[in-house]
Amino acid sequence: MQPIQLQWIDYTILIAYVAFVIGIGLLLARYMKTSSDFLTSARSIPTWVTGLAFISANLGALELVGMAASGAKYGIATAHFYWVGAIPAMIFLAVFMMPFYYGSKARSVPEYLNMRFDGRVRCLNAVAFAVMTIFASGISMDALAKLLNQLLGWDYNVALVICSGVVLLYVLKGGLTSAIYTEVLQFFMIVLGFAPVVYLGLKDAGGWHAMNHSLQAVAVNPSALNLKDAGITYAPDAWTSAWTPVLAGSEHNPMGVDIIAMVFGLGFVLSFGYWCTNFLVVQRAMAAKNMTAARNTPLVAAVPKMFFPFLVIVPGMIAVALMSQPDKNYRIPPPVISTATYAKAIDVVKTVSPTDPAAAVKAVGDALGTKVAADKIASLVAANAATKLSDDQIKQGLYNSIAENYYSGVILSLVKKYCPPGLLGLALTALLASFMSGMAGNVTAFNTVFTYDLYQAYMVRGKSDRHYFMTGKVITVVGILLSIGAAYFAKRYDNAMDVIQLVFSFVNAPIFATFLLGMFWARTTGTGAFLGLSGGIATSAVVHGLTVAEGKGGWLGHTLYEFPSSMAQNFWLAATAFTVCFVLTLVISLATRRTKSNDDLKGLVYSLTPKIVDHNIPIYQKPAVVGVLLLIVCVILNLIFW
């Protein structure tokens, strides 16, 4: 792939965007007077702003790239990550949990755990969260810098430093408020930047019905497009129906997931664990100006979230549909291969004997290091033997014969295919905006948790607010530097990064059980919560060690069960860890003495907190009413794409 040349109009749009986000940071700098202004926005922001920031902080570059990739791999069923895996949990957070987070006056989720349980649970959660945010933003920075490098030919290091430098500048100046405000701007940038690409792609694929028609042909024989191994076949609606293929069982859908894993594993455990307890998103709601605004924040966020599949998943489906129509001359890009590797493979093409196609195919495939289409390699070798081809022609032939898809390249390949100068600048700016919103989200959550829950709680206590304000600023710089370090680590040690992400999935799997029992059962004790959570984390590690899926897991050396896909393994692992954490916390709590009286737990536990009276607010602002309405819309969406 040749890098795209940007025109002056593209750079102008990009620079205008960067100037505006930095400008917002500078404008807000004069309001930053205390640590609370900087780290928690002093609880002053209107609902629609926190709501859009809530969703934007979650919509990082990896989400955009990853959801288009999953849309290609799994079709419309990917929308379950939204309709099953997000909306119900967001509504639950708004209606049931926000009153405790906001009402307790905790400044962070770990601080709430400290109030509700004790320092052990807080420390476990704070340390895990702090480390996780750094690696999450590092992984995303690495991915972005690689994309900019492949797509625009920008230098990896320069891309990394410029992007993180912009985020550093506006977060350091305007703190959480500037992160939240720019997230709203970024939200609109992402939506308005990618919408025309989706529109053009869908039009080219022949419209919605023609796209579905193409996908039905693909589902019957997915190996033709290298989407699955040869011989695997599905019902025609495997890419175009969200529920029918899942209900038919794990062998009948490309995700390899069954209905229990989907609903309990993803829809309950993972989804509620993320949306209801992850400080990255909860922090946005905590910055709202009053209780009603805080409770409505996730509900405002749920509206765009519900329709995001059309923006982020449909591009993947479009890509597969286009690939199945030969006249469109499109393929999902193959894995990125270095020039040196191509040179090696070109030499092999020139030297192998065309009389032994099988040996030739194997030699070329080995040189490229990917799966290759045997017929295409054989004809390339034969063509070169007949009339000497140029190196460029051979390289093009090799590129076309790679029988693997690099799904992360889907979204940018569409941008490249349809965007003229101008729109191209807009779409690239949208990609950068998604990256920055995700990174600023991570950094602002990190600096708050580090300053309040680790530094102030355990390292340096009882200093002036000025001291913690400055600490917050220093930690912001440190956080960005650590993220850059994590990005280089990810670039260098791909496998180590997989292990780290795996460990996080162990830590996150059981967490919702702790919150559920803590918020709704006054009898839950700190010891119960701490041991239950530790037990849940250990369980997920052990389950992963005893099961395998797609060659992953089974590190304990003894395989008890094999899952049809790593997604199924992930969902079941979460479900098991949750159950163990829930039961352990329950049993240990009953066996240990309560250290907090009912008075201590007022405002922290459901049964001990006076119910919020909503009489004085208009009906369209009542969280319960809005929540039910949103659920109905979500159910209708599911029925439409059943």
Place this chain on the structure above:
Amino acid sequence: MGLDIRWPIGLMFTLIGALLVVYGAVVKSDHAISLGININLIWGVILLVFGVLMLLGAVAGGKNNPPPK
């Protein structure tokens, strides 16, 4: 905080929208890549309208909540 975020959002999209409209109208290209549609012009208009609506919202909101200096 004293900043109404609708001001910067409105200004930015008005600016980018106007840029795309002018670029789409003035620069001659064959639009083959965007399926024969002058997408810069069309999308520029949409961004422009969005930006102006945001600015109007900011002006209306400013009556209760004064805008930054």
